[in-house]
Amino acid sequence: MSTDETGHGGAQTPESAGNPGTPGQEFLQLITPAGERISHPEFDFWVRDITDEQLCSLFEDMTVIRRIDVEATALQRQGELALWPPLLGQEAAQIGSGRSLRADDFVFSSYRENGVAYCRGVDLTDLLRVWRGNASGGWDPYSINMATPQIIIGAQTLHATGYAMGIQNDGADAAAITYFGDGATSEGDVSEAMVFAASFQVPVVFFCTNNHWAISEPVRLQSHIQLADRAAGFGIPSLRVDGNDVLAVMAATRLALDRARRGGGPTFIEAVSYRMGPHTTADDPTRYRDANELEDWAAKDPISRLAGLLDRKGLLSPELQQQVKDKANAVAAEVRRGCTTMPNPQPMDIFKHVYSTPNSWLERQQDHYARYLASFGDPAGAVSEEGAR
Amino acid sequence: MTQLTFARAINAGLRKSLENDSKVVLLGEDIGTLGGVFRVTDGLQKDFGTHRVVDTPLAESAIVGTAVGLAYRGYRPVVEIQFDGFIYPAFDQIVSQVAKLHYRTLGAVKMPITIRVPFGGGIGSPEHHSESPEAYFTHTSGLRVVTVANPQDAYTVIQQAISCDDPVLYFEPKRRYHDKGEVDESVDPAKALPMDKARVLTDGSDVTLVAYGPLVKTALDAASAAADEGISIEVIDLRSLAPVDYEPVVASVRKTGRLVVTHEAGQSGGLGAEVAASITERCFYHLEAAPVRVTGFDIPYPYSKLEMHHLPGLDRILDGVDRALGRPNSLSGLEG
Numbered sequence: 001m002s003t004d005e006t007g008h009g010g011a012q013t014p015e016s017a018g019n020p021g022t023p024g025q026e027f028l029q030l031i032t033p034a035g036e037r038i039s040h041p042e043f044d045f046w047v048r049d050i051t052d053e054q055l056c057s058l059f060e061d062m063t064v065i066r067r068i069d070v071e072a073t074a075l076q077r078q079g080e081l082a083l084w085p086p087l088l089g090q091e092a093a094q095i096g097s098g099r100s101l102r103a104d105d106f107v108f109s110s111y112r113e114n115g116v117a118y119c120r121g122v123d124l125t126d127l128l129r130v131w132r133g134n135a136s137g138g139w140d141p142y143s144i145n146m147a148t149p150q151i152i153i154g155a156q157t158l159h160a161t162g163y164a165m166g167i168q169n170d171g172a173d174a175a176a177i178t179y180f181g182d183g184a185t186s187e188g189d190v191s192e193a194m195v196f197a198a199s200f201q202v203p204v205v206f207f208c209t210n211n212h213w214a215i216s217e218p219v220r221l222q223s224h225i226q227l228a229d230r231a232a233g234f235g236i237p238s239l240r241v242d243g244n245d246v247l248a249v250m251a252a253t254r255l256a257l258d259r260a261r262r263g264g265g266p267t268f269i270e271a272v273s274y275r276m277g278p279h280t281t282a283d284d285p286t287r288y289r290d291a292n293e294l295e296d297w298a299a300k301d302p303i304s305r306l307a308g309l310l311d312r313k314g315l316l317s318p319e320l321q322q323q324v325k326d327k328a329n330a331v332a333a334e335v336r337r338g339c340t341t342m343p344n345p346q347p348m349d350i351f352k353h354v355y356s357t358p359n360s361w362l363e364r365q366q367d368h369y370a371r372y373l374a375s376f377g378d379p380a381g382a383v384s385e386e387g388a389r
Numbered sequence: 390m391t392q393l394t395f396a397r398a399i400n401a402g403l404r405k406s407l408e409n410d411s412k413v414v415l416l417g418e419d420i421g422t423l424g425g426v427f428r429v430t431d432g433l434q435k436d437f438g439t440h441r442v443v444d445t446p447l448a449e450s451a452i453v454g455t456a457v458g459l460a461y462r463g464y465r466p467v468v469e470i471q472f473d474g475f476i477y478p479a480f481d482q483i484v485s486q487v488a489k490l491h492y493r494t495l496g497a498v499k500m501p502i503t504i505r506v507p508f509g510g511g512i513g514s515p516e517h518h519s520e521s522p523e524a525y526f527t528h529t530s531g532l533r534v535v536t537v538a539n540p541q542d543a544y545t546v547i548q549q550a551i552s553c554d555d556p557v558l559y560f561e562p563k564r565r566y567h568d569k570g571e572v573d574e575s576v577d578p579a580k581a582l583p584m585d586k587a588r589v590l591t592d593g594s595d596v597t598l599v600a601y602g603p604l605v606k607t608a609l610d611a612a613s614a615a616a617d618e619g620i621s622i623e624v625i626d627l628r629s630l631a632p633v634d635y636e637p638v639v640a641s642v643r644k645t646g647r648l649v650v651t652h653e654a655g656q657s658g659g660l661g662a663e664v665a666a667s668i669t670e671r672c673f674y675h676l677e678a679a680p681v682r683v684t685g686f687d688i689p690y691p692y693s694k695l696e697m698h699h700l701p702g703l704d705r706i707l708d709g710v711d712r713a714l715g716r717p718n719s720l721s722g723l724e725g
Contacts, residue, residue: 106461136489140497147461148494152485158451159486162458162466169414169440169464176458188478192451199446353496354530356554360585361632362530 027240027272030247033300035308037247046251052315058099058246059310060324062091062303065115067328069277071335072114072128076281080339081131085112089244089276092302093209095119096249097271100257101177106163107146108156109179112209116179120144124331125338134345154180154187157206161193164202164260175260177205177253183214185230186222194234194266203260205253206231206268209243211275216288231268243271244302274300347373390573396429396566398540399505401574402547403430403467407437410465413551415442416452417469417505426471427507427566449479456502457486465501467551473508474517474690480525487556488531503550504558508536509603509653510700511564513693520690521654526558527631527663534631535584536560538605540570542628548578557584560630562603587634589641593623596710597641599650599664601627604701608651611706620710630660638664639671646677647713651701656684683709 030047031037050058069086076084087094090112098119101107109116114127121144129135130149137148150156160178167174184190185208197204210227212219223230231238237259241252249271256267274297278285310316351366393401406413415430421444424431434442445452449470456466470476476483483504490500510519526534533555537543543561550557582588590605591612600608605626612622623641627633642648648668650661665680683701691699701709711718 108458135495137493137495137497141461141494142497147498152481155454155482155486158454158482159458159461161451162455162460163462164458165443165455166459166462166464170462189450189454189482192446192448192454195446195448196451196455353492353494355533356491356496356499359533359555359632360634 027242027270028248028252029242029245030251031245031305031309033244033305035305035310035312037309037312040251043248043251043255046254047247050247050250052313055306055310055313056315056320058095059303059306059320060327061095061099061115061118062246062306063324064328064331065095065118066091066303067332068114068118068124068127068335071332072131073277073281075128075336075339076131081128081281082133083280083282084131085114085280086275086277087112087115089274089297089302090209090211091115092246092306093243093249093271093273096246097177097179097207097253097269100250100253102174102257103145104172104174105145105257106160106174106176107179108160108163108176109146109149110153110156110181110184111149111151112181113149113179117144117146120146122146123338124335125342128335128339128342132339132342134342154184154189154193156180157184157190157193158196160204161197161202161266164197164204164266165200168200168202173261175203175205175257177207177257179207179209181214182208182210182212182219182222182227183217184208185227191234194231194236194268197266198235201263201265203263204266205256205260206236206266207253208268208270210270210272211243212273213275213279213285213289215279215283216285226270228268228270236266236268238268238270240270240272243273244300244305246302246306273302276301390571392569393540393544393572394567394569395537395540395543395561396427398544398570398572399429399547399561400431400433401572402544403433404436405574406467406548406551407433407441410552412463413465413467414440414459415467415469416445416456416459417443418445418447418452418471420444420469425469427563429505429507429561429566430469449475449477450482453479453482453487453502453504457482457490457500460500460502461498465503465551467503467505469505471507472514472518473506473520473522476504476506476522483526483532483556483558484529488529491555492531499554500556501551501554502556503547503553504556505547506558506560507563507566508560509562509564510690510696511603513696515693516690519693519696521652521685523558523560523630524654524659527660531556532631533557533585533629534560535629536562536602537628538562538565538600538602538626540568540572541576544572544574545576545578545581546584546628549581549584552578553584560602564603565606568606585629585632585634587628587637588626589637590624590626591622593621593645595621595645596623596647596649596713597625597638597645598622598706598710599625599627599638599648601630601652601660604651604653607701607703608706611703611710614703615707615710620714622710627664633660633664633667635667635671638668642668642672643675646675648672648676648680649683649706649709649713650680651683651706651709653685653700655687656682657687659684678713678715681709681713
């Protein structure tokens with residue numbers, strides 16, 4: 001593998017040359033893939049307070065969310081979850097940004113930001129509710145100041161912008177942040193969100209994780225310029241960072257949040273990363289993705305990169321490694337226990353929360369269905385796809 | 390009591406809501422300085438400021454989508470969609486977000502968003518300016534859909550919609566904007582007839598005629614004309630399109646045995662089909678004839694020189710009444 005002067009190696013094939021997000025193009029980096037800390041005149045400022053202890057803690061968080069991912073994928077394979085969207089490879093992007101947020105900031109994410117939810121202190125069982133089919137949300141957004149997963153691509157960028165309009169109206173100094181992928185940048189809502197954010201100069205951060213693939217569609221199908229460069233067209237400043245470098249992500253996110261809080265308006269961050277796994281557990285990336293590409297990105301793995309830095313600093317002791325491993329295993333065990341002991345929802349729950357106030361149509365249907373269920377001795381056994389008669 | 394047009398009545402209702410609740414914010418295209426293309430928001434930005442009455446960029450999905458974020462933050466946004474045919478770019482945000490977020494979050498997040506939509510035809514406008522898209526939204530659970538047929542309701546129901554914790558689509562009959570009526574501004578919306586209730590407007594014994602929005606006036610005119618022929622029509626203003634308040638309709642049809650439903654929207658899959666089916670289910674043994682629909686045709690809204698052929702007028706409604714009564718009518722002798 002070749003490594004260029006900015007420290008990112010990559011396959012410079014004629015096909016990939018000039019692709020947005022192609023490795024080798026300029027972006028902010030503070031840790032090289034080999035784990036070497038490189039200084040930056042502007043961005044070192046934003047991570048100047050990160051102690052050795054905090055570096056170890058970032059390493060722990062990234063390891064833990066990878067372990068959650070592995071466990072949830074296993075649970076899906078074992079039939080305990082219907083689906084799971086893995087974040088493998090995006091740990092630095094999620095922990096670096098998630099750890100930059102304050103409690104009073106509000107997150108509007110897609111469905112892959114389980115690492116961000118972890119940073120927000122989500123109840124681990126809540127992470128699984130949607131994917132087990134027990135709920136369409138998972139948690140009370142106000143309990144962790146994070147909206148529940150959004151499946152319609154890009155829709156949440158408008159919610160974050162509107163929320164930020166509210167922050168501005170309230171005169172608060174919090175910020176909203178929205179997470180979306182490279183594919184979402186093609187959706188009209190993302191463009192409209194940037195129009196509104198720029199027009200009203202509201203405190204919102206657009207965090208685009210360019211993981212290079214929108215299911216089977218490569219980023220070059222979404223854009224012929226770098227995604228970060230799109231923001232300029234809306235009058236929004238942007239930052240392009242190495243999304244596998246936790247310190248670079250943290251520096252960029254902190255800068256953007258600080259700008260938002262000080263009335264400086266929106267910022268667009270493109271975190272250049274890679275989705276190492278499938279889009280979801282229902283996907284088969286071997287049908288569309290070159291194995292060499294995966295290999296190149298494996299060499300830039302965000303966790304081994306931080307481990308490399310810790311090693312260089314003499315912090316990667318066997319004790320630390322064991323402690324992190326123990327923590328990850330304990331969390332994974334909790335995820336498994338939470339999943340398998342999650343109570344099933346009750347049939348009449350489907351009618352709850354459609355409206356805040358009674359709706360006569362729904363009350364009638366609910367009443368009729370309750371009568372129907374009651375006509376069986378055992379309501380739970382009343383309904384099967386085949387029919388009970 | 391004062392005489393107000395529909396447009397002024399809605400304006401007065403919006404003003405009251407802005408005064409009573411600092412969390413009410415208005416968003417839309419041209420609603421500020423201009424006061425809206427129909428002047429419904431006239432003077433509100435001047436009196437409440439640019440943060441309460443927000444002129445937005447031209448992006449309907451964003452107008453509704455940012456209202457979602459504002460609602461997350463505890464605001465009660467009232468958005469204006471400039472014309473019925475412009476609501477489609479916002480369709481996803483309305484049906485997938487506004488309608489579903491309360492359900493998705495198990496009730497944790499409320500979406501008290503009011504979406505004001507001037508709708509319907511009869512004003513000689515070009516394409517996209519005269520549509521009746523209500524059925525798309527009545528089919529979406531989580532939304533409430535209401536419309537108004539007189540200035541008093543326009544004034545009261547807009548306030549009820551804004552104070553409702555559920556999202557409400559508030560359809561304004563644009564061809565009636567300049568019609569005047571008595572409005573008692575001292576009415577307390579909390580004590581007035583709730584917006585999800587239908588209202589019986591005339592007492593009749595031969596036919597129940599269900600209408601809403603712009604066609605309520607036409608229905609009343611039809612009832613008056615029918616009375617001259619000795620036919621007694623009970624006109625019901627549906628007011629709420631989702632949910633429909635069936636009780637008064639059921640009671641009326643049990644009395645008259647005949648149902649005619651009229652709306653401007655196309656017939657197939659329209660609200661008239663829903664009302665006819667529901668009333669048939671509930672009143673089958675009371676019906677003397679099949680329910681009759683008098684609606685717009687299943688065509689794109691036509692060019693304005695011909696729009697009056699598309700819109701149900703007094704005579705088409707009376708022809709429908711004749712069908713329901715088995716009197717000679719335009720379809721007499723036609724099987725099926």
